[in-house]
Amino acid sequence: MSKPYKRILLTGAGGNLGRRLRERLHDFADIVRLADVADIGPAGPNEEVVQCDLADRAQVMRMCEGVDAVLHFGGVSTEVEFAPIMQANILGMVNLYEAVHKLGIRRVVFASSNHTMGMYETSQRVDAGMLPRADGYYGLSKVWGENLSRYYWDRFGVETVCIRIGYCFPEPVTHRQMVTWLSLDDLVELLRRALVTPRVGHTIAFGVSDNPGRWWDDREARHLAFQAGDSSARFTVDGGQPFAYPPEDDLSTFLQGGAFVTTGPKYPQ
Ligand code: 15L
Numbered sequence: 001m002s003k004p005y006k007r008i009l010l011t012g013a014g015g016n017l018g019r020r021l022r023e024r025l026h027d028f029a030d031i032v033r034l035a036d037v038a039d040i041g042p043a044g045p046n047e048e049v050v051q052c053d054l055a056d057r058a059q060v061m062r063m064c065e066g067v068d069a070v071l072h073f074g075g076v077s078t079e080v081e082f083a084p085i086m087q088a089n090i091l092g093m094v095n096l097y098e099a100v101h102k103l104g105i106r107r108v109v110f111a112s113s114n115h116t117m118g119m120y121e122t123s124q125r126v127d128a129g130m131l132p133r134a135d136g137y138y139g140l141s142k143v144w145g146e147n148l149s150r151y152y153w154d155r156f157g158v159e160t161v162c163i164r165i166g167y168c169f170p171e172p173v174t175h176r177q178m179v180t181w182l183s184l185d186d187l188v189e190l191l192r193r194a195l196v197t198p199r200v201g202h203t204i205a206f207g208v209s210d211n212p213g214r215w216w217d218d219r220e221a222r223h224l225a226f227q228a229g230d231s232s233a234r235f236t237v238d239g240g241q242p243f244a245y246p247p248e249d250d251l252s253t254f255l256q257g258g259a260f261v262t263t264g265p266k267y268p269q
Pocket residue numbers: 077078112113114115165166167168180
């Protein structure tokens with residue numbers, strides 16, 4: 001059976017999601033190019049491995065050569081000091097989109113984050129048409145990535161699906177993780193829809209399974225026709241206590257960003 005792409009690039013291949021996705025991407029392309037700033041070891045069958053610092057323009061250009069679509073999972077993936085976020089997530093995004101545009105790559109799937117909206121309250125229902133309200137430098141850098149990709153669509157016709165990923169780990173262990181959980185199978189299905197839907201333009205989707213009490217409404221991404229197949233309903237957390245909306249004085253449960261809203265920002269070092 002022919003695959004949708006000849007060669008796709010996965011950045012951040014050594015990260016939490018990159019490592020779990022690696023073996024799941026072969027249905028999408030004949031060759032999967034894996035890139036990371038760290039040494040991730042040798043390539044497997046139908047793989048290529050590239051070591052790349054996103055802040056280095058020439059390296060990013062080489063990483064993207066010969067690629068038909070990009071799954072951009074690289075960069076800093078949590079709230080830390082501003083300097084590394086600026087290098088990998090701010091400068092790195094410009095380097096990536098310049099390379100994508102110059103090389104004529106038509107589509108990017110960008111691993112954005114729910115932390116673009118982390119300052120909304122847990123009692124609110126949020127959709128992608130609402131103003132971003134990031135909860136730190138990390139979330140702000142993802143807002144930058146979403147806006148930058150919008151610019152490259154409006155100005156140069158590069159298509160991007162931004163996925164605001166929730167809690168994508170094997171099992172949720174808190175209520176917040178239950179509400180925001182994204183199973184790996186659902187992430188792979190969402191990537192498939194983002195890669196094969198004929199026209200995506202610039203789309204912002206929420207990466208979340210069909211969990212009870214979800215905060216996010218995916219109406220802006222209906223055209224992807226993504227149907228979550230998993231739900232966190234099968235897990236029991238916090239000793240089986242029913243979920244109650246938390247008091248306003250505990251920001252880490254009152255606001256959607258959880259612990260991120262109390263850890264940042266960290267500047268200067
Ligand atoms: C994220 O954006 C992080 O990359 C991930 O490590 C989780 O912390 C996730 O958000 C979350 O909100 O749980």
